Amino acid sequence: MPSILITAGDPSGDHQAARLITALRARRPDLEFWGPAGPACEQAGARVTANLARLSAIGAFDVLPHLPEARRILLDTQQQASAAPPDLAVLVDCGAFNLRLAPHLKALGIPRLGYFPPGSWSGSLRRAEAVAQAYSAVATPFPQALDAYDKLGLPATLVGHPLVDELADLAAARREVPLDPPVIALLPGSRGHEIRQMLRPMLEAARILRADWPHLRAVVSRAPTAPAKLFDQLLAEAGLEVEVVAGSRAAMAQATAGLIKSGTVTLEAALLGLPHVCLYRVSLLAYVVAWTYVWPKPEFWAMPNVLLGRMAVPQRFQFKVTGPELARTLAPLLTDSPERRQQAADLAEAVERLGGPGATERAADVVLAMLDGA
Template structure:
């Protein structure tokens, strides 16, 4: 915490705090564009490995903030409060020109509030899901930020309704994923056969998700393979740790099922597949952009489900359906996640034409393909050049 920041119009100081790998990717894209306008700019705060390779100075490790779940957060609350208090003190003493909190809303919005109170310009990049639950958070966001940068168009509509400054920048995934994902090329890359139908089993990137979803996914796969012996299964895993967890559970629930586990090539696996049986999350947006049919499932712990059922008022929970504002892809939640419901939905998408669905996915892709990093950087520069 010893760094001293220097500021002038040609070398502004951008303070950025990210809390996980997706934020590191967004931060990298933002830094790359800002550096084209301000090659001598300084970047400091909390960043990941990608940002640090570009010259970002981290005052704390990003992993300090990578905590999910109520129990886990409570277990680290004293350390998280210390980190936030230290950042507030540091940025008040060494004032950046703009502070940008990327995602991690429970940490960043409180930090932004304290900095804005001290006259520091603040931006929150990636809107929290205020449109889904805890809607009153929007009033705290309004106090804490000069601008929200949203990835999804319906988020801006929500902010506009509440007269909170918001800029829709598009989604970086839509910029990175090509409009057409070549199935043959992906299969060649992964050494998968061209002629077989392939179903991707994607029970989530977090341990809890995987432990709750894998049993019904495997039970469905066993039955599907009985009906079609040529059907192949692949399981993309984000890490060796998740792959080990997958293998242990597979040994328990479907020891004879052949599944090829592929690590850290999720998008290639999706492109190589004919259908995806997947957990909910950002991966469903990736799947829509790659233009693959899917069946989306999610199971919460019982307490979380009861709370969510009470707090969340949404017709759909998956991004493709929310973006289309209609049911494009099937969703199964909680007790619905069982082989009896999964199997017919998967078969309908494995063995029938999906041209109409692809047209809808193309519309979503074009809507979100806005050069997000460039749009985000423009919003940051506009705020930087706005008089206090």
């Protein structure tokens, strides 16, 4: 029975890895999947050796408490691969883990496919070099890094993004959302440090906007992993009437526009045609460290902007993440304004660059081709 080691280090990666497992098992029921991943992969039929997705975090300081456990999972996976080498390794995103695991697999002669390879969204040559050294080939949803991979001699296949399929029905339904009364989606993220930094200014912006639009509704996305006590405390402090829904898509489905934390969710907003402002804020210590050591600074980090290579979606970072600034920036997107129409056109253009439906099946094609050639 062919064996595939699969890794997924955050909930999003776990979800996409599970979709890939499901597609592969439908075509090759004899395949066995195992490795550190998350509950979605386990539900799809993989033998999950450790819950790597649980350790997901953004920022050096947030991940520090989990380093010993992450190292243990890495060493265990290396030992398991040495004892029973898989026919292929599919390493999903999670560069912090996979770029450390891949050299060990390479030494064992195991082919390594990077799915959602680290940094592929940015097109960074430096990141592409690390990927090229670690992986045998990549299947990427983003076109930005293809030139870099080609220069480095790394076989790369542009498969498109699975979200195109996932959100097709919701995108069609969202076209019927009226402009009046305005509804704003507040998406502060799913992790404690994100909610702590961004929910309060989002709620303040909603309060300011309600002065001009008394019937404005604010819909707050509450992820299943969001710390309940912190979330409830911030809502109580705001004293603002809001509607809390489970998950970002439930909020975006009914919204006129949104205040959205940076990340994959801005790509979902683009696919849904939802005009929005993208924001991110970290602790002061994390900001000082990042400003000192992270270079070059990315100009674009909202995913639609990255895809287009221009500022289509307003970005607000750190000291500009305030209630008044967010309210001022979002206000034009709540009416049939030139700003709203322009962003809608830009989002549609960004979506075109993600490719058509069938991304997961195309990724499965790459996996099977590598498996047959192993």
